[in-house]
Amino acid sequence: MRAPAISLTNLIGLEGVSRSDIQTLLDTGFYFRDVLDRPIKKVPILTGINVVNLFFESSTRTRISFELAEKRLSADVVNFSAAASSLSKGEGLKDTVRNIHAMKMDAVVMRHPAPGAALQLSRFVDAVVINAGDGTHEHPTQGLLDMMSIREKFGRIKGLKIGIIGDIAHSRVALSNIFGLNTMGAEVTVCGPGHLIPPFIEELGVRVNGDVDAVLEWADAVNVLRIQRERMGVGIIPSVREYRNRFGLTVERLARHKKEIVILHPGPMNRGVEIDSDVADGDQAIILDQVLNGVAVRMSVLFHLLGARGSLEEA
Amino acid sequence: MGRIAPLPKALLIEGATIYDPATGKTRRGDLAVKNGRLIEPEKLGAAKPERLDARGALVTHGFIDIHAHFREPGREDQESLESGSRAALAGGFTRVAVMPNTLPAIDSPEMVRSLLEKAERLPIVLYVIGAISRGREGLELAELLEMQAAGALAFSDDGNPIADGQVLRRALLYTKDAGTPIINHAEDLPLRDGGVMNQSALSTRLGLPGNPVEAEAAMVHRDLLIAQETGGRLHVPHVSTALTVDLVRRFKEAGVPITAEATPHHLGLTEEALRQFDTNAKVAPPLRTEADRQAVVKGLMDGAIDCIATDHAPHTVEEKEQDMIQAPFGMIGLESAFGLANTVLGPAGLAIEKLIDLLTVGPARVLGLELTPLEPGSPAELVVLRPDDEWTFSREDIYSRSRNTPLLGRLFTGRVQATVTDRAWYLRD
Numbered sequence: 001m002r003a004p005a006i007s008l009t010n011l012i013g014l015e016g017v018s019r020s021d022i023q024t025l026l027d028t029g030f031y032f033r034d035v036l037d038r039p040i041k042k043v044p045i046l047t048g049i050n051v052v053n054l055f056f057e058s059s060t061r062t063r064i065s066f067e068l069a070e071k072r073l074s075a076d077v078v079n080f081s082a083a084a085s086s087l088s089k090g091e092g093l094k095d096t097v098r099n100i101h102a103m104k105m106d107a108v109v110m111r112h113p114a115p116g117a118a119l120q121l122s123r124f125v126d127a128v129v130i131n132a133g134d135g136t137h138e139h140p141t142q143g144l145l146d147m148m149s150i151r152e153k154f155g156r157i158k159g160l161k162i163g164i165i166g167d168i169a170h171s172r173v174a175l176s177n178i179f180g181l182n183t184m185g186a187e188v189t190v191c192g193p194g195h196l197i198p199p200f201i202e203e204l205g206v207r208v209n210g211d212v213d214a215v216l217e218w219a220d221a222v223n224v225l226r227i228q229r230e231r232m233g234v235g236i237i238p239s240v241r242e243y244r245n246r247f248g249l250t251v252e253r254l255a256r257h258k259k260e261i262v263i264l265h266p267g268p269m270n271r272g273v274e275i276d277s278d279v280a281d282g283d284q285a286i287i288l289d290q291v292l293n294g295v296a297v298r299m300s301v302l303f304h305l306l307g308a309r310g311s312l313e314e315a
Numbered sequence: 316m317g318r319i320a321p322l323p324k325a326l327l328i329e330g331a332t333i334y335d336p337a338t339g340k341t342r343r344g345d346l347a348v349k350n351g352r353l354i355e356p357e358k359l360g361a362a363k364p365e366r367l368d369a370r371g372a373l374v375t376h377g378f379i380d381i382h383a384h385f386r387e388p389g390r391e392d393q394e395s396l397e398s399g400s401r402a403a404l405a406g407g408f409t410r411v412a413v414m415p416n417t418l419p420a421i422d423s424p425e426m427v428r429s430l431l432e433k434a435e436r437l438p439i440v441l442y443v444i445g446a447i448s449r450g451r452e453g454l455e456l457a458e459l460l461e462m463q464a465a466g467a468l469a470f471s472d473d474g475n476p477i478a479d480g481q482v483l484r485r486a487l488l489y490t491k492d493a494g495t496p497i498i499n500h501a502e503d504l505p506l507r508d509g510g511v512m513n514q515s516a517l518s519t520r521l522g523l524p525g526n527p528v529e530a531e532a533a534m535v536h537r538d539l540l541i542a543q544e545t546g547g548r549l550h551v552p553h554v555s556t557a558l559t560v561d562l563v564r565r566f567k568e569a570g571v572p573i574t575a576e577a578t579p580h581h582l583g584l585t586e587e588a589l590r591q592f593d594t595n596a597k598v599a600p601p602l603r604t605e606a607d608r609q610a611v612v613k614g615l616m617d618g619a620i621d622c623i624a625t626d627h628a629p630h631t632v633e634e635k636e637q638d639m640i641q642a643p644f645g646m647i648g649l650e651s652a653f654g655l656a657n658t659v660l661g662p663a664g665l666a667i668e669k670l671i672d673l674l675t676v677g678p679a680r681v682l683g684l685e686l687t688p689l690e691p692g693s694p695a696e697l698v699v700l701r702p703d704d705e706w707t708f709s710r711e712d713i714y715s716r717s718r719n720t721p722l723l724g725r726l727f728t729g730r731v732q733a734t735v736t737d738r739a740w741y742l743r744d
Binding site for chain 1: 514516521
């Protein structure tokens with residue numbers, strides 16, 4: 001199989017990415033998903049390619065997922081983690097990046113606290129830039145892995161009804177989901193406390209509904225967002241109890257709905273807050289599939305942006 | 316390209332159309348300058364003047380900017396009195412009022428005096444705006460009357476809103492007899508909530524913290540009510556929203572003695588300038604929507620807004636190369652002010668004379684200044700305009716020490732050919 005080329009040179013976000021590019025990235029993701037089921041999971045596609053994982057914000061799962069994807073493709077990997085505070089100590093985005101550039105990296109995978117940082121980075125360097133989350137803007141590989149998991153479960157994305165529940169205003173996952181799902185023809189409704197719904201979000205082509213039960217009644221699948229503990233009890237979210245009662249995916253709430261609703265969560269979860277432990281571990285949740293698909297779809301992204309010169313046959 | 320040089324002993328500006336905003340009259344003729352003063356052209360005598368061919372040009376009073384940041388003292392890496400003055404000359408400005416958010420803040424008569432002393436050697440006239448509160452902290456009134464006696468023409472904590480309504484009220488009452496305007500940078504900070512751009516569908520799309528129009532309008536409304544109650548002299552800077560324009564218009568109609576300004580960038584740019592995360596377009600108050608922009612244009616056309624002021628805010632390349640959250644607010648504006656304003660307001664139907672008024676008569680009225688009559692005996696204070704010339708704003712047009720502007724590469728209609736003061740002149744090649 002020779003993978004069709006995609007039109008992207010960097011992956012900054014899912015906004016504006018074409019349906020066919022997303023389709024291709026997901027198709028190749030499923031191909032790598034098969035590779036991950038083989039006894040020997042490493043393929044020589046990115047041999048000799050240098051990738052740096054540049055994390056200006058703490059992250060465990062995304063960083064490990066990228067690192068695993070890179071290593072499975074035989075890339076040479078360097079990890080660089082810096083607390084966000086070092087940014088404010090005068091270490092400018094440009095400086096760090098120029099250093100990386102001087103080391104002749106082929107690709108930079110970056111997590112950064114500021115929206116737009118990935119696009120800014122791409123203006124400073126020639127290397128391929130992959131956004132691993134830029135503040136409250138986008139997290140495109142999360143959007144891709146969510147779509148891959150939805151497609152795996154339903155066999156399609158088009159025409160599905162997807163709810164996104166939680167703190168939409170501070171979520172890069174929500175935006176990437178919205179852009180990607182819209183492009184692929186799904187319907188999206190966002191749900192959460194009124195002040196955590198970004199203003200004018202309807203103009204992005206989604207519906208807003210503050211009633212979780214109504215959204216569950218409507219949806220084929222829901223993506224449950226993590227509620228940041230630091231927003232609890234500081235006047236933003238009054239209490240865990242109230243959040244759980246009003247917006248949490250509790251066992252009781254789910255039991256009230258007759259149909260099977262597929263449940264996604266980008267992690268890390270606050271069990272007992274936005275999602276009950278029994279729900280997260282139950283049959284309806286595809287949370288562990290998301291984790292595996294995350295590695296596969298990141299392999300796909302790396303392959304298309306860096307290795308598509310070759311063919312998958314060599315794999 | 317242009318150059319800035321000491322004024323020649325004698326200068327003859329030939330064949331110009333001359334608009335004098337002080338009288339509103341237009342005539343044709345030559346203007347002669349000798350030893351920094353206007354004289355009758357025939358009295359140039361034996362002096363061999365430099366000649367400036369002004370056929371097809373419009374000569375008028377030099378522009379006055381009542382809102383600029385020259386960063387001295389403390390941040391001379393961004394701008395200095397000297398570099399800021401050069402930027403002013405290149406933009407057609409012969410008088411500039413500088414804001415007190417320096418390091419330290421200009422909040423004492425000593426600071427005012429020291430700045431005015433340094434200004435004596437500048438090629439332009441410099442006015443000083445003192446801080447309203449000590450250290451610009453918004454808590455205790457600074458020595459406003461002593462600063463006024465030392466030469467301060469207005470007061471502002473610009474950059475920092477006066478959050479406490481009582482502090483603003485006291486400042487308005489305390490300076491009421493002096494008549495010096497109180498200029499409050501009106502943004503309700505809790506409502507702004509860390510916003511770095513206008514709150515809109517675009518800010519949501521970009522994931523950037525939004526600054527809602529209400530953050531400005533709510534505080535302006537409070538300020539206007541306090542001005543009405545006290546009869547104090549309030550000036551509203553950098554009006555950016557349709558709501559604010561309406562509020563100002565309404566209170567003016569009610570007879571409250573207020574004035575307001577708008578920046579060229581709020582006239583000529585919208586939040587779309589932020590779409591590619593351009594930190595040079597990050598300003599406070601933020602660039603707004605097209606509807607807001609049009610409302611500001613209308614406000615200038617119908618007199619709700621009194622004048623154009625640049626809010627020239629230099630920041631270093633390094634500062635603006637940070638991310639959208641960390642990069643500071645502000646863009647430079649002196650060099651591009653006339654080009655941008657004319658490009659926007661000309662097609663909107665504003666006569667060039669009216670635009671000149673917004674850059675001369677209007678700001679003079681806000682600060683209580685006299686214009687220089689364009690008559691023999693007056694010190695030279697002229698700008699030579701080419702209102703129909705098209706040009707592309709580029710790096711070489713910038714005389715500021717900084718270059719933080721999203722306008723580079725933009726095509727303007729109308730440019731400054733020359734600026735003349737009694738000490739120096741700017742001439743575009």
